[in-house]
Amino acid sequence: MKTIGKLAQSLNLNVETIRFYEREGLITQPTKPISGYRQYDETIAGQLRFITKAKMLGFTLKEIKSLMSMDNDCAKVELLSRQKLAIIREKISDLQRLEKVIVDMTNTCIQNDDPTYCPIIDALK
Amino acid sequence: MKTIGKLAQSLNLNVETIRFYEREGLITQPTKPISGYRQYDETIAGQLRFITKAKMLGFTLKEIKSLMSMDNDCAKVELLSRQKLAIIREKISDLQRLEKVIVDMTNTCIQNDDPTYCPIIDALK
DNA sequence: ATTGACTCTGTACTTATGTACGGAGTTTAG
DNA sequence: CTAAACTCCGTACATAAGTACAGAGTCAAT
Numbered sequence: 001m002k003t004i005g006k007l008a009q010s011l012n013l014n015v016e017t018i019r020f021y022e023r024e025g026l027i028t029q030p031t032k033p034i035s036g037y038r039q040y041d042e043t044i045a046g047q048l049r050f051i052t053k054a055k056m057l058g059f060t061l062k063e064i065k066s067l068m069s070m071d072n073d074c075a076k077v078e079l080l081s082r083q084k085l086a087i088i089r090e091k092i093s094d095l096q097r098l099e100k101v102i103v104d105m106t107n108t109c110i111q112n113d114d115p116t117y118c119p120i121i122d123a124l125k
Numbered sequence: 126m127k128t129i130g131k132l133a134q135s136l137n138l139n140v141e142t143i144r145f146y147e148r149e150g151l152i153t154q155p156t157k158p159i160s161g162y163r164q165y166d167e168t169i170a171g172q173l174r175f176i177t178k179a180k181m182l183g184f185t186l187k188e189i190k191s192l193m194s195m196d197n198d199c200a201k202v203e204l205l206s207r208q209k210l211a212i213i214r215e216k217i218s219d220l221q222r223l224e225k226v227i228v229d230m231t232n233t234c235i236q237n238d239d240p241t242y243c244p245i246i247d248a249l250k
Numbered sequence: 251a252t253t254g255a256c257t258c259t260g261t262a263c264t265t266a267t268g269t270a271c272g273g274a275g276t277t278t279a280g
Numbered sequence: 281c282t283a284a285a286c287t288c289c290g291t292a293c294a295t296a297a298g299t300a301c302a303g304a305g306t307c308a309a310t
Contacts, residue, residue, distance in 0.1 A: 003307095005256065015257085016299055024297090035306060037257060046250060053249045058223050061297070067246070074243035078234040081245055085227045092220045095213050098183050102210045109203040118199035120206055121192070124178045125171060128277095130286065140287085141269055149267095160276060162287055186267070 001039040011048050018048065026051060026065050058084060126164040136173050143173065151176060151190050183213060 008015045021027050027047045030038040047068070054064045063080060070076045108119040133140045146152050152172045155163040172193070179189045188205065195201045233244040 003257075014299075017297085019258095020298055032258095035257085036259095037306075050249050055297095057227060057249075058220075067249075070243075070246075072241055072243045072246055074234050074237055074240065074245070077243045077245045078231050081227055081231045081234075085224065085231065088220050088224050088227070092217055092224065095183075095217045095220070099210065099213050099217065101182060102206055102213070106203050106206045106210065109199050109206075112199055115199065116197055118195075118197045118202045120199070120202045121195075121197055124175050124182075124192075128287075139269075142267085144289095145268060160287085161289095162276075 001041055002045075004038050004040065007040045007045060007048075011045065011052070013048065013052075021048070021051065021061075024061060024065070026061060026068070058088060126166055127170075129163050129165065132165045132170060132173075136170060136177070138173065138177070146173070146176065146186075149186060149190070151186060151193070183209060 002010070004015050004018055007013075008018055018027075022029065027044050030040050030044055032038055050068065051061075051064055054067060055061075059067065063084070067077060067080060070080075105120045105123050108123075112119055127135070129140050129143055132138075133143055143152075147154065152169050155165050155169055157163055175193065176186075176189055179192060180186075184192065188209070192202060192205060195205075230245045230248050233248075237244055
């Protein structure tokens with residue numbers, strides 16, 4: 001059993017972040033003995049690692065809470081993952097379109113000798 | 126000359142948004158006659174269109190303010206665009222990596238017959 | 251037993267980009 | 281002339297995901 005500071009250190013999280021996750025109902029309540037200091041066991045450490053990994057995959061805290069409550073209902077989990085996948089793919093193609101527009105714009109700059117005129121600014125007008 | 130409501134309507138913007146941009150110093154101050162009602166000319170409409178387009182390219186309001194103050198210094202504008210481009214490209218490859226991880230995870234779900242176990246949840250633990 | 255480090259709760263602040271609202275003044279249509 | 285519609289300003293609220301702080305209590309080491 002660890003106090004919040006030790007737990008935070010071992011997981012490389014901020015103490016406030018752990019308390020925030022508790023307030024948000026993402027982790028189960030740790031036992032609190034007489035003193036009032038939270039005591040964390042390995043279960044909660046595991047939940048926090050789960051949250052961290054899911055966050056890296058682009059899930060929001062809200063979705064992660066949902067994922068955790070689905071427990072092991074694979075069909076539901078798969079659906080949520082596929083939805084996330086669709087969003088990620090959409091973001092990728094949005095960004096690729098942007099990329100092309102900006103590349104085109106900056107290329108027109110290169111051939112420009114007039115210091116008082118910018119084709120990018122012009123394109124945006 | 127238009128009042129704020131007409132301008133907002135013609136640009137498909139919210140009245141509050143225009144005032145917000147004014148507070149943030151993104152557009153020049155409109156003239157205000159005796160009554161106190163702002164009167165907008167075509168110059169400001171143009172600035173607002175510029176902001177809208179630049180926003181679509183992924184520039185933040187802060188960057189847009191910066192872009193506008195560079196006026197036509199093409200070298201500076203090009204630099205900012207290239208920086209934005211680098212960020213967009215980084216985001217794309219981040220997302221592509223995520224995409225792969227999620228695809229792999231969801232694929233393992235398909236071959237799973239056990240309703241009490243989910244490989245995705247397992248992968249996140 | 252004291253000091254420093256740690257933790258508690260509750261609240262406020264952060265960033266970015268707006269939106270909404272209250273109460274007052276103005277303009278316009280009928 | 282009156283009522284509806286519009287505008288003003290200043291402030292608060294919204295989202296997401298935390299971070300910071302104040303004031304009080306507790307624990308561990310010397």
